[in-house]
Amino acid sequence: MQGYHSPQLDVEVRLNTNESPEPPPEEFREALSAAARSIDWHRYPDRSAMKLRTRIGELHGVGPEQVFAANGSNEALQTLLLAYGGAGRTAAVFEPTYALHSHLSRITGTAVATGDRGPDLSLDLDEVKRVVAAHRAEVTFLCSPNNPSGVVDDPAAVSDVLELVGGIGGLLCVDEAYGQFSEHSTMTLLGHDVPLVVSRTYSKTWAMAGARLGYLIGPCWLVGELEKVVLPYHLDAMTQIAGTLALDYVDVMEQRVQRLVAERERLVVEMSSMAVKVWPSGANFVLFRPEGIAGGLVWQRLVDRSVLVRNCASWPRLEGCLRVTIGTPKEDDRFLAALREVLT
Ligand SMILES: *Cc1c(COP(=O)(O)O)cnc(C)c1O
Numbered sequence: 001m002q003g004y005h006s007p008q009l010d011v012e013v014r015l016n017t018n019e020s021p022e023p024p025p026e027e028f029r030e031a032l033s034a035a036a037r038s039i040d041w042h043r044y045p046d047r048s049a050m051k052l053r054t055r056i057g058e059l060h061g062v063g064p065e066q067v068f069a070a071n072g073s074n075e076a077l078q079t080l081l082l083a084y085g086g087a088g089r090t091a092a093v094f095e096p097t098y099a100l101h102s103h104l105s106r107i108t109g110t111a112v113a114t115g116d117r118g119p120d121l122s123l124d125l126d127e128v129k130r131v132v133a134a135h136r137a138e139v140t141f142l143c144s145p146n147n148p149s150g151v152v153d154d155p156a157a158v159s160d161v162l163e164l165v166g167g168i169g170g171l172l173c174v175d176e177a178y179g180q181f182s183e184h185s186t187m188t189l190l191g192h193d194v195p196l197v198v199s200r201t202y203s204k205t206w207a208m209a210g211a212r213l214g215y216l217i218g219p220c221w222l223v224g225e226l227e228k229v230v231l232p233y234h235l236d237a238m239t240q241i242a243g244t245l246a247l248d249y250v251d252v253m254e255q256r257v258q259r260l261v262a263e264r265e266r267l268v269v270e271m272s273s274m275a276v277k278v279w280p281s282g283a284n285f286v287l288f289r290p291e292g293i294a295g296g297l298v299w300q301r302l303v304d305r306s307v308l309v310r311n312c313a314s315w316p317r318l319e320g321c322l323r324v325t326i327g328t329p330k331e332d333d334r335f336l337a338a339l340r341e342v343l344t
Helices: 026-036 050-060 073-084 099-107 125-135 155-167 220-229 237-271 295-304 329-343
Strands: 067-070 090-095 111-116 139-143 171-175 196-201 214-217 276-278 285-290 322-325
Touching: 026 237, 050 067, 050 214, 050 237, 067 073, 067 220, 073 099, 073 139, 073 171, 073 196, 073 214, 073 220, 090 099, 090 125, 099 111, 099 139, 111 125, 125 155, 139 155, 155 171, 237 276, 237 285, 237 329, 285 295, 295 322, 295 329
Parallel strands: 090 111, 090 139, 139 171, 171 196
Antiparallel strands: 067 214, 196 214, 276 285, 285 322
């Protein structure tokens, strides 16, 4: 099998992995340094990560027993598949979407049932019905805003999918890694007897990809099952503290998200006057396809100008497509100038 790869090249403008272009606030870093000095390094960390889960729960109006935190939301999703996937079970995905959902399924021995999104890459309910009926997957994945398209799923459609999935005794997992960039969240559908989990990460909106922290919110019976299969003490003391302290700066995060959304709209306008097809995005990146020139060639010529974007050629149906992460206005200007040059 192939591993999961996103090239880490040494360039001046890195717009390929949807990180925040700005670091978290200085006050956060000071508070974290001070807190790090009082860690009991000779002791195991709090195995249940209670403080962190309580604070995350407060953010979403749920108790800590509904929060499962892990080393990145990818680990939370992997744990979900260790508990609910595995040999003889199936996970459903709707392509094109985040590659880790099918990748994590395969490495946990879970079969993958693949459906297609519609022509505009939005959810196609007839296709979801077909896949659910044909495969009766134990876990169905959605991603909204979707990576790499930026498409935000219609809340009514997500609600219909949840009903379909619940009807066959399955579980719906909605990956909201970019949730704060969008106006809709599936969190409103969560409930104790609802087979739904929603995952979030610190890597994007919280500007903390370096910390490796993510979580999912779900019914407490489900979170209890995840705790049975995850490695003991999987979340180290430093990560727990970093994740807790970060939540003191919600306003700063929200302002940063607003700046990135404004910047995203600027990019979309600028790019719409170039020879590229641009998809509307509800996230911190934009998917586009250069016209009359191979995407791979554009990717290389941008790298030659020290601008790195994501080549989406390996995704089904995204031949020739590239994805650019929203950076600082300066970085985005570099990208726009380089793209203009490459396309003329
Ligand atoms: C970036 C991303 C994640 C984040 O994974 P972490 O392990 O939390 O860094 C999860 N889901 C999607 C769709 C992403 O794009």
